[in-house]
Amino acid sequence: MFNIDSIANKFRLSYLVFAILLCAAFVSIFMYAEMRIEQDLVKGRLIQQLQLSQEKEGKQAVYTANPGIKIYRYDSAPENLKALANGTVQKTRVTVNNQAGETKTNLHFFAYQQKEQKYVLTYLEGNEIAMENYPVLAIFEELEDIFADALKIAVLLSLLIAVLFSHLSSKQIIKPLLNLKKAVETDHRNLTELTHLPSEVGVLARAIDEKNHKLEQYLKREQLFTGDVSHELRTPLTIIMGASEVLASQLEENSPLIEFANRISTTAKETSEIISALLLLSRAPEQLDTPQTSINTITLNEVTRLQYLLRHKPVSCKVVTDQDYVAYVRPELLKMALGNLIKNAFQYTDDGEVIVTIDAEKITVTDTGLGIPEVMMPLLYERFERLNEVNKGDQVEGSGLGLSIVQRITAHMGWQLTHQANKTGGSTFSVYYNK
Known part of the structure; x- marks a missing residue:
């Protein structure tokens, strides 16, 4: 799948767009040059026809030469052509009657001053100009087809070369970045080898x-x-x-x-x-031994140890589990993580209950306490952020480090910590230890 965010793909796309724009520029230049040359040749052909008609017919108000050539003396030209004609070949849309009925085509015209007399020379598109008296125009028509075919082939080859070149060159451009990536992922020595590069x-x-x-x-x-x-x-x-x-x-x-x-x-x-x-x-996770540790035992010990926080509160606590669950973790870390969650639940619950649920996937601590205001959610795991009681305005005793430590421990062990607000009030924290 094409990923636009990739540097290599961005380079390839930009190179292809550049090639397309360059080809479009060359095609436009070619078409403009072709148009100007054709205009000059047609203009020369019509002037030549004027001279031939004058030699053959003498002075006339209107000269007609097939196919499609008509020359007016200026005072006899249609008013619309007189108003528009100048020394540059122009064209206007006209309707003509022929065997197929009425059709629309382009009428080319320009003004020409011959000594004291001025003429308006016209050529109607859809008619091939007779070439026998003007061979250079016939040669141009043949060359025009050759150049058009050559231009099409050149554009296709240019785009193909652009695709191939951008693919190959992007690999060479991205290669140093990939080497840098590998060096960063491996060790410090490999990275040091790249620091001397001048690029x-x-x-x-x-x-x-x-x-x-x-x-x-x-x-x-x-x-x-x-x-x-x-x-x-x-x-x-x-x-x-x-x-x-x-x-x-x-x-x-x-x-x-x-x-x-x-x-x-x-x-x-x-x-x-x-x-x-x-x-x-403070050690790397891979440096720690992780013995099989009973989650139930540590949870019950922490609930018992922190029971003094509920001594003067109408709050009950129960541990819900259907069997003894274990995890491969250092007991000191598990004890600190669960201890902080249970301690927070006890401290911030003034009425109701705290339920600790253990299953094969997660450890859940649910309370009916104050809950966490929406404004504090972005700072939930920030250090030294503490919850003020909404009703009393008093700050509950604590350092604001508990949840930050729990988040750090769970991340260190490769576990996941989540929070969910209860509909009836309070919070539910879940530690997914078996992902």
Whole structure:
């Protein structure tokens, strides 16, 4: 199928259009030249006929010569011809009577000054001018047919050559771009080999190489930052977890402080898991091992862990599934993605229920909460974008990173995240893990 957006096809089409315009220009020049030459030859033939008629018939008001030639003395010419005639051969549409009835044809005419006397010479189309007294016109008629046939062949050959040449030359023009494409897709070394070229491809290769270098530096800095932060945070988190366990062991069995000590220990462990997930997210997907992970187990754990967000709300939560489903994914990443979706549903739902549905294709989190205004849809997965409560005008606690992280995780795993507004209010987020 012809794709007009292709550079090669655009080049081929433009070359063909150029060839057609060039042929049209040559044909127009040929036809104009043919018309002017024929006019001059006809004019010469009619002047010759005037001289022959004068020698044969003497001075007359009107000379008639077959076929189709009629010469008027100016004062005897029809008024319409007198008004229009000048030194240039012109033509006008006329109706003539013949054996076939009335027919329309062209009448050629011009004015000619012979010494003191002026004439109007006419020739009616549809009649072959007698050639015996004017052989140059006969020669022109023969050459005209030859040139017309030659011009047709030249136009066809020109278009054929244009098609073939544009096809071959477009391949040569596109070849450097294809080499650049392959170099970009393969490795940095192949791209470097093109940067020395003086052509536009070399300029483009140098720009891409420079951009790749900046991107590599940026990714390297990001990986180093993530690694450094995780390394620096692991030690204090380990100390916090150890200290909280020691604190919990020294408290009395019924002490109200045990709950807080356990909360400190649990939060520290969750933070450590988040750091591990962020480290995994900074790696390339092909570098990650993906063990078989139970979706049901992680979902139930996250619902239990975040249940405290519903402590003072008339909101229920249930997990709907008909069997235990698994996915080949790092559990840390799945935990972070589902945790953020469930947390958002709990935070933005003040009344009703939250339903987490698991099937063989997707994981769905549905709530009856605030929903997402239409104005925020283009910014749904943008970082630091948060939803304000429509009725209260208060901002729900959060950083505005949750959905952005979920989108990043699902894209990293090759999954798909979708959103749909519920007719009765609230939102439904679906994670398609088995595409």
